[in-house]
Amino acid sequence: MRIRGLLLICVIAAAMIRPVLSQGTSMSLPTAVEAGKAFSIPLTGSGKATLYIIGLGQVLKQDVQLGQIKSFPAGSLYNAGRYLAVLAGDFSTQSGEFDILPVNRPADLSFSARPSRLPVGLHDGITGAVYVFDAYQNLITTPTHISFELSSPAGTTQKRTMESRDGSAWTSMDSTGQQGVDKFVARVGEISSNRIVRQVPGDPCGLKMIAHLSGQKLLLVTDPVLDCNGNAVSDGTIVSFTESFAGGQSTVDVPLKHGVAEVELANHNGATISVASGIVLGNQIHWKN
Amino acid sequence: MKSGHLLAVLLAAATIAFVLIGTVWPAPSAAAYAGAKSMMASSSTAEAAVGILGDEIRGQAWEKAYSSLANKAQFTEPEFVHDLTGYYPSLLTYSTLGSFEVRPLHASTNDADVQLTLHWATVVGSSSNTRNLHVIKNGDHWEVEWPIVKASTLAPQVIPVTYLRWDVVYRGPGDDWGAQDVEAPHVRIVDMHPVERADGVVILGELLNEDVVPAYVSVTATLLSKSQSPIATEGSFDRISHLLLPKQVTPFLIRFPNVALSDVGSIRMTPLSELIAASADPVIAIDNEQLHPAPGASLTGQLNNQGGQIVNVAHVLGTFYDKTGNVVWVADQYVNQALLPRTPIPFDIHIPEDLARSISSQRTVIATYSFEGSQ
Numbered sequence: 001m002r003i004r005g006l007l008l009i010c011v012i013a014a015a016m017i018r019p020v021l022s023q024g025t026s027m028s029l030p031t032a033v034e035a036g037k038a039f040s041i042p043l044t045g046s047g048k049a050t051l052y053i054i055g056l057g058q059v060l061k062q063d064v065q066l067g068q069i070k071s072f073p074a075g076s077l078y079n080a081g082r083y084l085a086v087l088a089g090d091f092s093t094q095s096g097e098f099d100i101l102p103v104n105r106p107a108d109l110s111f112s113a114r115p116s117r118l119p120v121g122l123h124d125g126i127t128g129a130v131y132v133f134d135a136y137q138n139l140i141t142t143p144t145h146i147s148f149e150l151s152s153p154a155g156t157t158q159k160r161t162m163e164s165r166d167g168s169a170w171t172s173m174d175s176t177g178q179q180g181v182d183k184f185v186a187r188v189g190e191i192s193s194n195r196i197v198r199q200v201p202g203d204p205c206g207l208k209m210i211a212h213l214s215g216q217k218l219l220l221v222t223d224p225v226l227d228c229n230g231n232a233v234s235d236g237t238i239v240s241f242t243e244s245f246a247g248g249q250s251t252v253d254v255p256l257k258h259g260v261a262e263v264e265l266a267n268h269n270g271a272t273i274s275v276a277s278g279i280v281l282g283n284q285i286h287w288k289n
Numbered sequence: 290m291k292s293g294h295l296l297a298v299l300l301a302a303a304t305i306a307f308v309l310i311g312t313v314w315p316a317p318s319a320a321a322y323a324g325a326k327s328m329m330a331s332s333s334t335a336e337a338a339v340g341i342l343g344d345e346i347r348g349q350a351w352e353k354a355y356s357s358l359a360n361k362a363q364f365t366e367p368e369f370v371h372d373l374t375g376y377y378p379s380l381l382t383y384s385t386l387g388s389f390e391v392r393p394l395h396a397s398t399n400d401a402d403v404q405l406t407l408h409w410a411t412v413v414g415s416s417s418n419t420r421n422l423h424v425i426k427n428g429d430h431w432e433v434e435w436p437i438v439k440a441s442t443l444a445p446q447v448i449p450v451t452y453l454r455w456d457v458v459y460r461g462p463g464d465d466w467g468a469q470d471v472e473a474p475h476v477r478i479v480d481m482h483p484v485e486r487a488d489g490v491v492i493l494g495e496l497l498n499e500d501v502v503p504a505y506v507s508v509t510a511t512l513l514s515k516s517q518s519p520i521a522t523e524g525s526f527d528r529i530s531h532l533l534l535p536k537q538v539t540p541f542l543i544r545f546p547n548v549a550l551s552d553v554g555s556i557r558m559t560p561l562s563e564l565i566a567a568s569a570d571p572v573i574a575i576d577n578e579q580l581h582p583a584p585g586a587s588l589t590g591q592l593n594n595q596g597g598q599i600v601n602v603a604h605v606l607g608t609f610y611d612k613t614g615n616v617v618w619v620a621d622q623y624v625n626q627a628l629l630p631r632t633p634i635p636f637d638i639h640i641p642e643d644l645a646r647s648i649s650s651q652r653t654v655i656a657t658y659s660f661e662g663s664q
Contacts, residue, residue: 117472117500195469200501203536234501236453236569238537242652249578251653252595253451254568257535263595266576278497278536279479 001060025049025066025094027087035136036078040071047089054102055083080138102138109133111186113195119202120229122175126150126197129170130186148173148188150197153180164188175199177229201231207282209241209275214264218243218287220273221262223262232259237277243287245271321343323426332357335401335424336391338431343389343405346373359425359432361456373407376440377627378660384411384625396406399426403433409625413527413604416625419655448597448630452570455503474504476562479538480616484548488651492543493616495608496560498533503553503567506533508560509543510606521545528621530606539654540608544618571596573603574654586645591633592624592655600628604656605636609648618644628657 027043033039041051047068053060057079064070066089072289077083080102087094110131118125128148132140143163150173151157160171176182176199184195205228211220220241226232239261243250252260265273269289275282332338338357345354355366364372375381387410395400406419423434460470481494490512498504506527512520528542548576571594578590588607594600611617622638640648 024658113469115472116469117502203499234535236455236503237501237535241498247579248590249651250574250576250590252572252574253534253537253654254572257451257453257646263572263574265574278499280536 002011025087025089025092027051027085027094028100029096032101033077035080035100035103035134035138036075038072038074038076040069041085042069043067043087045089048090049087052086052088053077053083054086055079056081058083078136078138080134080136088093102140102142103134103136103140104140105134106132106140106144106188106191107135107138109186109191109193110190111193111195113184113197114287116196117198117200118175120175120179120199120227120231121177121202123173125175126173126182126184127170128173128184128186128195129168130164130188130193131168132164132188140164141167144188149185149187149261150182151185152176152178152199154178177231179231202227202229202232202281204237204239204277204280204282207239207277207280209261209273209282209285211285211287213267213275213289216267217264218267218271219262219264219272220275222256222260222275222282224259225256225261225277233277235259239275239277241265241273241275243271243273245267315363324454332430332432335396335403335431335547336393338424338433339391339403339405339422342433343386343391343407346407347386347389347631349385354590357432358435359427360434360437364435364437364439368439370438371440372435372437375626377629378499378600379627380411380413380416380623380625381409384409384416386410386413394421400424401431411623411625413602413623416623418625441629443632444628450570450597452568452596454566456566457564467551471564474498474500474502474506474533474564476500476504476506476533476560476564478508478558478560481556481558482615483550483556484617484639489544489546489547490548490553492549492556492558493540493619494558495538495540495616496529496533497538498535498562501535502513503535503565504533504562505531505565506560506562507531508543508558510543510545510559511557512545512548512553513555513557514552517554520552521548527604528606530604530654532565532656534567534569537654538652540606540616540619540652569629571598571600571657573600573628573657575605575653575655578653580648580651583642583645586640586642586648588620588638588640588651588653589635590653591635592628592631593633594647597630598659599630600657601660602658603628603634603636604658605638606656607638607640608652608654609640609644610650610652611647612649614650617647 028042029172043066047066047067049064051062051064079101080100082099085096113128130146132144134140146164146169147161148171149159158173162169164254177201178244179201182197186193209220209222235256237256238253241252241263243265250265254263273285273286324495329616332341349427351370355369388408392404401424403422403424405422409416424431464659477497477499479495479497479577484491508525511522514520523543523545525541525543530539574593574595576591576593581587586660620638622636624636626634
């Protein structure tokens, strides 16, 4: 009987003591921590518990001793975002939230330049968008000074500077009048990213051909085909020759080679010969033998 | 249960009986397809002789067909076969004769003229060609004189060709998501309008590659009702030249069967363009194009391959305009002969009779395919 009574007293005492311990357990979470930096969480109470830290793409699970400071070394948490901390003891659970912030020092740029190829002389034809990241690929959302520079082989340069907003910035530039490969650079501090923008000739301008006899045939040759800015139109561009004569017509689509298009057609006295490229019409020749 | 078993037994017995009847006494057409013998009993008439020849060609019984000819001494059996199926790989090389028609033109006691129209089943649809055959009486039967068209011979030679070629290098898997890729070619629909035909709505138009690189193109159209709900979506399929070189224009035609134009509120056009590796040759000249008025309205001409590469399949697309320059029709034809360098090959595109009167001009483009590499 005496032993039974002692056991009953012990059980009642333990039941009374445990709530007291759980009421004394807590953790002091930081409001925000920079990504990749060391941090610590002071824990109160006594006994052992498990600390879970759950965030975007990262979960930590640590066995902790209550009443001590739990330290996390540098690099423990590096994905920016809101994290949930849960301290799970034997009889109670505590939770709280804190933020991991991007490192406010740009380490990488993602630079999207469009288009990669466009005709010369287009106003606001080129757009560039930049996203600024820290060393852990977190988007830096605090305003950052960004510069854009578009330089052509002829030496002309267009520059724009601005502050990023919510981690990004964008600009637009004009394509110049000269064909060639332009260099488009976005820069933040020492970090830069390059893109290539190819400026190509526009539609042919003042398309002109001449005709002369070549044996029994009629040889048609264009002048060097240029766009309205004086750039040589790309080789491979199709030039259509049409010869209309009494009762018929002949047509040939010829690609430009070395800047000119040439073709031999049958010699029809009185034929009307026209030349076109795309939607651009050239001159007409009324052929007389 | 009993009646079910009885029915099954009856069906099985009937099937076996019909198989036996079909094997022992086959229908003439089935026997002809199987190559056993012609649908025509004998060559006792000129038409029957041509019919037998047609059956033998359909059954690819080349030896029989050749040996039945009256003028076989003038050419060899391989020449006869090549005359029918092409000397160089072409559409006909991979086709079979689906059907044929025999039409008497003229007949006397000892000879006759008969027209044989061969309808070949090719990978792009039916392709027909017509031969006028002279048939002569030899004893108690008739024999066909085959009008052999010998291959145009191309002298062995080296033709130097300087041509442009475009190749495409796309971004690699290691590039980050912000890195730029090669830009898709810029294309533009420069003309489009719907036409109501007896079998539905047809959308006609032209597409321009306004870029400096070649483009693989196609066009899709969606008809929207007056309440802007979609009625149907169709693509141009092969009624377009899919490869467009810089500044090249192709016509396109999209059919919407069983749709009335009065039900259409608007049309949404979606041109697709993709970069494609291509070369700028061969150049195909279209010579002596002629518009023939109704009846039998057509566009005829000759294709002349000015390059050095044999073109195995040529697809001719004709765009027809009215006096104000609007597209009134798009028609096409696959040429069933290979285009040899500098060798003219005729084409003949049929034009609907009711539209022929309103056509005042035309433009023709050629899409070519070579088995060594498509164009």
